[in-house]
Amino acid sequence: MRYQAPESLDAAVALLAGAQGEARVLAGGTDLLVQLRADLVDPELIVDIKKIREARTVAEERGGWRIGAAVTGAELKENTRLKQDWPGVVEAANLIGSTQIQGRATLGGNLCNGSPAADSVPALIAAGATAAVVGPRGRRDVPVEDVMIGPRKLSLTKGELIASFFLPPRGRGAADAYLRFIPRTEMDIAVVGVGINLALDGAGTITTARVSLGAVAEKVLLVPEAAQAIVGSRLDDAAQERLAAQARRACRPIDDKRGTIDFRIDVAGVLARRVASIAYERARLR
Amino acid sequence: MAKHHVAAQVNGDEVEFLCETEETLLDVLRDTLNLTGSKEGCSSGDCGACSITLDGRLVCSCLVLGCEVGGRRIETIEGMARGETLHPLQQKFLEHAALQCGICTPGFLVASKALLERDRDPTETEIRYWLAGNLCRCTGYDKIIKAVMDAAAKMRRG
Numbered sequence: 001m002r003y004q005a006p007e008s009l010d011a012a013v014a015l016l017a018g019a020q021g022e023a024r025v026l027a028g029g030t031d032l033l034v035q036l037r038a039d040l041v042d043p044e045l046i047v048d049i050k051k052i053r054e055a056r057t058v059a060e061e062r063g064g065w066r067i068g069a070a071v072t073g074a075e076l077k078e079n080t081r082l083k084q085d086w087p088g089v090v091e092a093a094n095l096i097g098s099t100q101i102q103g104r105a106t107l108g109g110n111l112c113n114g115s116p117a118a119d120s121v122p123a124l125i126a127a128g129a130t131a132a133v134v135g136p137r138g139r140r141d142v143p144v145e146d147v148m149i150g151p152r153k154l155s156l157t158k159g160e161l162i163a164s165f166f167l168p169p170r171g172r173g174a175a176d177a178y179l180r181f182i183p184r185t186e187m188d189i190a191v192v193g194v195g196i197n198l199a200l201d202g203a204g205t206i207t208t209a210r211v212s213l214g215a216v217a218e219k220v221l222l223v224p225e226a227a228q229a230i231v232g233s234r235l236d237d238a239a240q241e242r243l244a245a246q247a248r249r250a251c252r253p254i255d256d257k258r259g260t261i262d263f264r265i266d267v268a269g270v271l272a273r274r275v276a277s278i279a280y281e282r283a284r285l286r
Numbered sequence: 287m288a289k290h291h292v293a294a295q296v297n298g299d300e301v302e303f304l305c306e307t308e309e310t311l312l313d314v315l316r317d318t319l320n321l322t323g324s325k326e327g328c329s330s331g332d333c334g335a336c337s338i339t340l341d342g343r344l345v346c347s348c349l350v351l352g353c354e355v356g357g358r359r360i361e362t363i364e365g366m367a368r369g370e371t372l373h374p375l376q377q378k379f380l381e382h383a384a385l386q387c388g389i390c391t392p393g394f395l396v397a398s399k400a401l402l403e404r405d406r407d408p409t410e411t412e413i414r415y416w417l418a419g420n421l422c423r424c425t426g427y428d429k430i431i432k433a434v435m436d437a438a439a440k441m442r443r444g
Contacts, residue, residue, distance in 0.1 A: 003290065003307040003353045026351075033349045034330045036308065046307065048354060074343060098419020099397065101331055103345040186418040187332075
């Protein structure tokens with residue numbers, strides 16, 4: 001197994017594209033090293049992207065935020081301005097694992113690990129984030145909801161990797177939030193996760209919204225019908241009921257050790273209401 | 287392929303070692319550098335027994351490759367006491383009997399030190415959340431939390 005730590009995206013792409021066998025990108029390693037240890041993967045090449053500047057940088061860009069794919073959860077948490085703009089994205093990233101895991105785990109890794117229960121992914125999708133994908137044919141911006149196509153399956157092709165994410169300008173009267181359900185208080189994997197991002201006009205009426213659900217389908221879902229259920233409302237009880245109903249309708253979960261189909265569908269509606277309420281209150285204060 | 291030649295700083299000392307790609311930093315610390323204070327519990331980042339700091343950041347050394355740490359600054363449990371003088375956390379763990387079998391102890395100490403370097407006066411709840419990635423099957427945690435709180439108080443007094 002070869003290990004390379006290139007200092008440029010071009011070099012990383014050339015390595016990945018030229019690999020004879022399976023190649024894996026290493027960011028924080030909190031999933032990859034576990035999978036290596038368990039013999040779930042046996043790559044010929046590991047490409048560590050942590051020496052690439054774009055992958056390791058958080059910066060304001062065009063009124064929004066550029067977040068490197070290999071920036072850690074702990075680093076996101078320490079960025080107070082990012083947290084003010086996108087509290088939902090940061091709190092979702094900070095729900096992944098322990099303090100030790102936060103010291104290594106990254107947004108790029110959480111998405112590319114390809115788990116439908118990844119905590120940061122519903123928050124990124126709700127935020128309208130795009131992933132900057134670089135590969136042998138150049139660079140393209142891909143909406144985060146189009147990166148994952150199923151468990152452990154991505155739309156990226158050979159030689160491609162995610163260099164960074166772009167979060168759009170926040171604007172006034174707008175905010176996001178993320179909650180997940182787990183049977184304990186810490187250190188667990190989402191049974192259901194919900195990310196919601198919304199914007200209000202001066203009268204407190206919701207003008208736009210995005211709703212994303214995790215762990216209730218083969219991939220993280222963007223649910224426009226759930227967003228439509230609250231647009232035009234002030235998140236009154238009837239709007240919350242419509243939101244919950246549309247969130248539940250979008251679920252197509254599996255039964256597993258963490259939760260049953262019925263439980264996940266029910267909780268998706270409950271969480272959607274709670275998350276929308278948090279995002280709405282935050283938006284009113286901005 | 288040839289082994290990786292890595293130069294890093296461990297507990298203030300410049301060290302060089304050779305490792306295979308698949309060797310974790312924990313493997314290197316224990317088997318190559320003979321620093322066996324960091325323990326191997328789960329090897330999957332769940333138990334925290336292998337906790338170290340990497341450039342001041344608390345991580346599980348079982349989830350870091352040895353070949354990743356070139357030029358980096360590593361602190362392990364072996365760097366905690368100053369000669370024969372125990373760190374206040376180590377002293378308070380003894381006073382509060384915050385250990386039984388001891389396997390988790392180096393990880394708890396390293397993790398607690400990283401917390402107190404960021405926050406001189408954490409609440410009990412903050413300590414419990416910070417240490418959620420360190421598992422102990424002996425103590426029931428209460429004595430550990432009390433020891434950390436007492437050590438923090440002692441360090442604040444100077």
